[in-house]
Amino acid sequence: MAEFKGIMVYGEIAEGNLSAITTELLGCGRRLADESKEDLLCILIADQLGETPQKAIAFGADKVYTVENPLLKEYQTESYVVVMEKAVQDISPRVLLMGQTSVGRDLAPRLAFRLGVSAAMDCLELDIDPETKLLQQTRPVYGGNARATFSSDSFPQIATVRQKAMAPLEPDKSRKGEITPLKVDLDPAAIRTKVIETVKEEVAGIKLEDAEAIVTGGRGIGGPEGFKELEELAKVLKAAVGASRPPCDNGWVPDTMQVGLTGKIVTPELYIAVALSGASQHLAGCSGAKNIVAINRDAEANIFKEARFGVVGDWKQVLPAFTAKVKELLAG
Amino acid sequence: MPMNMIVCCKQVLDPEAPPASFKVDPASNQVVPPPGVPPVISPFDEQAVEAALRIKDSQGGKITVLSLGNNLLRDVVKKPLSMGADELVLLEDEAYEGGDSWSTAYALAMAIKKIGEFDLVFCGRQAADWDAGQVGSGIAELLGIPSVTVARKVEVADGKATVERVIADGYQVIEVTLPALITVSNELGEARYATLKGIMAAAKKQPTIWKPADIELDPSQIGAAGRRAKLLKLFQPVREGKCEMVEGDSPAEAGANLAAKLREAKVI
Ligand SMILES: Cc1cc2nc3c(=O)[nH]c(=O)nc-3n(C[C@@H](O)[C@H](O)[C@H](O)COP(=O)(O)OP(=O)(O)OC[C@H]3O[C@@H](n4cnc5c(N)ncnc54)[C@H](O)[C@@H]3O)c2cc1C
Ligand SMILES: Cc1cc2nc3c(=O)[nH]c(=O)nc-3n(C[C@H](O)[C@H](O)[C@H](O)COP(=O)(O)OP(=O)(O)OC[C@H]3O[C@@H](n4cnc5c(N)ncnc54)[C@H](O)[C@@H]3O)c2cc1C
Numbered sequence A: 001m002a003e004f005k006g007i008m009v010y011g012e013i014a015e016g017n018l019s020a021i022t023t024e025l026l027g028c029g030r031r032l033a034d035e036s037k038e039d040l041l042c043i044l045i046a047d048q049l050g051e052t053p054q055k056a057i058a059f060g061a062d063k064v065y066t067v068e069n070p071l072l073k074e075y076q077t078e079s080y081v082v083v084m085e086k087a088v089q090d091i092s093p094r095v096l097l098m099g100q101t102s103v104g105r106d107l108a109p110r111l112a113f114r115l116g117v118s119a120a121m122d123c124l125e126l127d128i129d130p131e132t133k134l135l136q137q138t139r140p141v142y143g144g145n146a147r148a149t150f151s152s153d154s155f156p157q158i159a160t161v162r163q164k165a166m167a168p169l170e171p172d173k174s175r176k177g178e179i180t181p182l183k184v185d186l187d188p189a190a191i192r193t194k195v196i197e198t199v200k201e202e203v204a205g206i207k208l209e210d211a212e213a214i215v216t217g218g219r220g221i222g223g224p225e226g227f228k229e230l231e232e233l234a235k236v237l238k239a240a241v242g243a244s245r246p247p248c249d250n251g252w253v254p255d256t257m258q259v260g261l262t263g264k265i266v267t268p269e270l271y272i273a274v275a276l277s278g279a280s281q282h283l284a285g286c287s288g289a290k291n292i293v294a295i296n297r298d299a300e301a302n303i304f305k306e307a308r309f310g311v312v313g314d315w316k317q318v319l320p321a322f323t324a325k326v327k328e329l330l331a332g
Numbered sequence B: 001m002p003m004n005m006i007v008c009c010k011q012v013l014d015p016e017a018p019p020a021s022f023k024v025d026p027a028s029n030q031v032v033p034p035p036g037v038p039p040v041i042s043p044f045d046e047q048a049v050e051a052a053l054r055i056k057d058s059q060g061g062k063i064t065v066l067s068l069g070n071n072l073l074r075d076v077v078k079k080p081l082s083m084g085a086d087e088l089v090l091l092e093d094e095a096y097e098g099g100d101s102w103s104t105a106y107a108l109a110m111a112i113k114k115i116g117e118f119d120l121v122f123c124g125r126q127a128a129d130w131d132a133g134q135v136g137s138g139i140a141e142l143l144g145i146p147s148v149t150v151a152r153k154v155e156v157a158d159g160k161a162t163v164e165r166v167i168a169d170g171y172q173v174i175e176v177t178l179p180a181l182i183t184v185s186n187e188l189g190e191a192r193y194a195t196l197k198g199i200m201a202a203a204k205k206q207p208t209i210w211k212p213a214d215i216e217l218d219p220s221q222i223g224a225a226g227r228r229a230k231l232l233k234l235f236q237p238v239r240e241g242k243c244e245m246v247e248g249d250s251p252a253e254a255g256a257n258l259a260a261k262l263r264e265a266k267v268i
Helices: A020-035 A052-058 A077-091 A102-115 A224-237 A245-249 A280-286 A315-331 B043-059 B079-083 B101-115 B135-143 B196-204 B251-264
Strands: A007-011 A040-046 A063-068 A095-099 A119-123 A125-128 A135-141 A146-151 A157-161 A178-181 A193-200 A213-217 A240-243 A270-274 A291-296 A309-312 B003-008 B023-025 B030-032 B061-069 B087-092 B120-124 B147-157 B160-167 B170-177 B180-184 B230-235
Touching: A007 A020, A007 A052, A020 A040, A020 A095, A020 A125, A020 A157, A040 A052, A040 A077, A052 A063, A052 A178, A063 A077, A077 A102, A077 B147, A095 A102, A102 A119, A102 A157, A102 B101, A102 B135, A102 B147, A119 A135, A135 A157, A213 A224, A224 A240, A224 A270, A224 A315, A240 A245, A291 A315, A291 B251, A309 B251, A315 B251, B003 B043, B003 B101, B003 B135, B043 B061, B043 B079, B043 B120, B043 B147, B043 B180, B061 B079, B061 B101, B079 B087, B079 B196, B087 B101, B101 B135, B120 B135, B135 B147, B135 B180, B147 B170, B160 B180, B170 B180
Parallel strands: A007 A040, A007 A095, A040 A063, A063 A178, A095 A157, A119 A157, A213 A240, A213 A270, A270 A291, A291 A309, B003 B061, B003 B120, B061 B087, B120 B180, B147 B180
Antiparallel strands: A125 A135, A135 A146, A146 B230, A193 B170, B023 B030, B147 B160, B160 B170
16 A cells, blocks of 8 residues: 655646635645645646746645646536546645635545545644644534534545635745646546536625725615615725625625625625624634624624624614714825 | 436534524533524525426426434424425434444435436535535545536536536536536525425325435444544634624714724724
């Protein structure tokens, strides 16, 4: 049996560059590799990789494996899982880290089942047990109400990591590393899915994931008109507008505005939560915010347990005065 | 063409119970069910039933629901029947308890093999208790069929399904050959209510119960014995939160005071 060695990061590429989650995984992987005195490996898969292998080295990888093939232009479960199965067999990493992203969510379990190992999804903390060298994986469960720590003893130990849970290293262009192309044969006939179309539904303005400030509305906003008032405030604060799930489910705002466990994970400096109760599944997406401010008419609402500042009251009365005062303060 | 469909539905503690009622018993690493809050079918699984029902509405077919667990509450697990599903199979036994995604998917895949003919298997995108989102992909892998995860729309024609898959900033339209497994997300839209007629019909239906031996399960692969991921610890994260309440003589004044407060604290 092969010896399993090394911490491997599955890298994602967005618009020709390493995606943010990849640099975060490399940051986390570097620590795990150093703790276990092993190499940090990175695998990159796409139709064209450009400069991304060098960038992965700058962000901490010792060895980068590359697979370039026109069939890998778009993520498809069956082509990517074949590549990853082959890569794991050739390289035998002890740990494989992926992002909890549209790709990682789909690929990690399928790959784990193909390899006969387990995967821990959406991890917030990863540690190497100094004695056994096994990865311990801590992830939220019950919508964020609890956390669970898992381990396994079949290799590779696979974990997906929540976005923004780990910090990337400062890139160092002088770092040295090896780049090795892998050869994988892909049979187009074995891919039983076809991507017909990719539709972007991005909202105008600042992206939620990048925003320093976010104004989020919940069910209590009552309809699309209410969100116009939130946009007013957002404009003044140069903030993005987000939503809890009900406004998305009700079609008041696009689904891409949802913050939470099954929506976007955000970590702004300021998060203003208006007329939302603070369900654990919502907090899962925003508890990394530096300052949460809540406006809710129910003094018992759970959001106040997470907030730093709060006002109990009807948002329709509180918000206009708040927005006006913020405008005044920021102008002066 | 009528479709043969299977939907996997998990009974879970109500995920929308007030967060304050949530308790973990650290000694047993288990959640203490909140008193007076009945369990439910995991919401995404209800939406998976809805996805199947929409296909049945448009072109006919049969929907078999599979639920795995022990001491499942009949009122809860029968809900998909009252919504319009045709049959209910329970994998119900002590041996199924304390499993992981692996042993759960394995048992469900073996049950699906026993059912035999199917065009589509539906799961929720993730169970609302352990939130792993693995069982669907696992079943597909074990059955050797393609999967499309996190669907918001599913249509079937000419031996293929066309699925809208939710991605971070929009969606993808994906065509997949049948048989296939699809996991459903809330963007699909609300699941229908049970009708009175449905509830009466469901009350009369007896679920089929399959013990591990009925689906030729190897005892070493079931429940806790078949785990590949070992739970070491279940705990509640500590929240140190202390909220400073800002007041005023009127709600408007409170709003203005809040702005001043944020300025003072250098938050804005
Ligand atoms: C006492 C106890 C001990 C546990 N110990 C461990 C452990 O040691 N290791 C570990 O990894 N986990 C453990 N778990 C959690 C484990 O049982 C999870 O439920 C399992 O990992 C499945 O993952 P999930 O529920 O998140 O399902 P997901 O993968 O999120 O489920 C996706 C979909 O699959 C279908 N599905 C899932 N489960 C069922 C079901 N039972 N019946 C019908 N359909 C279903 C549904 O359609 C669901 O929407 C334990 C749980 C308990 C209560
Ligand atoms: C598995 C799973 C995943 C989920 N994922 C997500 C997710 O990613 N994101 C998400 O947000 N949710 C998610 N949910 C749903 C979540 O459980 C809650 O149902 C949801 O977050 C509640 O949204 P809300 O706070 O806006 O609504 P509610 O809980 O209904 O709260 C509305 C709040 O508004 C207040 N209010 C009403 N009117 C006014 C007014 N005029 N002025 C001031 N306050 C007012 C009320 O006091 C109340 O606190 C998920 C659920 C499950 C089961």
